[in-house]
Amino acid sequence: MNVKDVLDERVIDLNMKAADKKEAITNLAGKLKNAGYIADVESYVKDIYLRESQGQTGIGHYVAIPHGKSDSVTQVGIAIGKMENEIEWETLDGKGVKLIFLFAVGNDNENAKTHLKLLAEVARNLGNDEAVEQLLSAKTVEDIKAVF
Template identity: 35%
Template sequence: MKLAQLTSPDLILIDAVFDDRLSAIHALTDKLDLHGKLTNKQEFLEAVLTREEEGPTALGEYLAVPHGKSEAVKAPVFACAFVKEELMWTGLDGDEPVKMIFLLAIPPAEAGSTHMEVLTTLTSLLVEDDFREQLLAASSTQEVMSLFDGNEDSKNYEQSKKEIDVQVEIAKDTSRYAYPAVLGIGVLISVFLFMLL
């Protein structure tokens, strides 16, 4: 699943500033409502806050994923914020610093499948240091969307490119030593043949 399929530039906040996690949840809920993703903002907000009381939603790697399953959600979607300064969020081992907040909005009918797929995609991507650093360094919503739109093909291409670059370097190193050796052997053979004449 590509994350870009479930969000849009209008639902992404860069260099966001929040007083606390509740203000972050309210701001992202407002974004979803403003862009027509909810039929009832208050109903969805209550679902998110109820879920927050049930257990921690900070998952490590500076990531928090508050979420709500509600009939007020038209289709699976998320809004996200990249905060300017670390925000403390409830995690498994107490409060932990968060820099990325993804608010997932899921209709009950897709609570199992889509919800788990998005969570799995998010966590597997954000475990990768390169991806996380690129995301945190993004200076525009377009950059973020471009990263969200990345797929395995582009990763495989980059990996293949790196492997080819390494092979080229090895070939250069080999030729640096092989050429003089072959040339030296050629000269010796020529001298030997010349002496036979």
């Protein structure tokens, strides 16, 4: 399984509106719930914040990759939110965030392996400044898929 396999336009919002980190995560979690990736928004978001408390997920260049294992996850997926304006987030470079990759990963070992593989693939692409620029200027889901 690679990132292209899990990109689902039902959980990608390229015109997301969010005033802050909590609203952004909750919006994307709602999309995951509506598309059948998670069973419960509240418990999923709680698990994401548990992971957030262990270290920042803002990797710089306006990008964050919040993730965490949750029993609420019914199917591995990645919700993506892109915003015009940056929101405050704890990041490596001190800038805000405009692009969020929210991972939905279950607690079992198979999910953990898939999660690490997907996270590594996303991180590898996000280490490329040109790829980040393409993602930040993406207008369609196909634009996002082209980067991966």
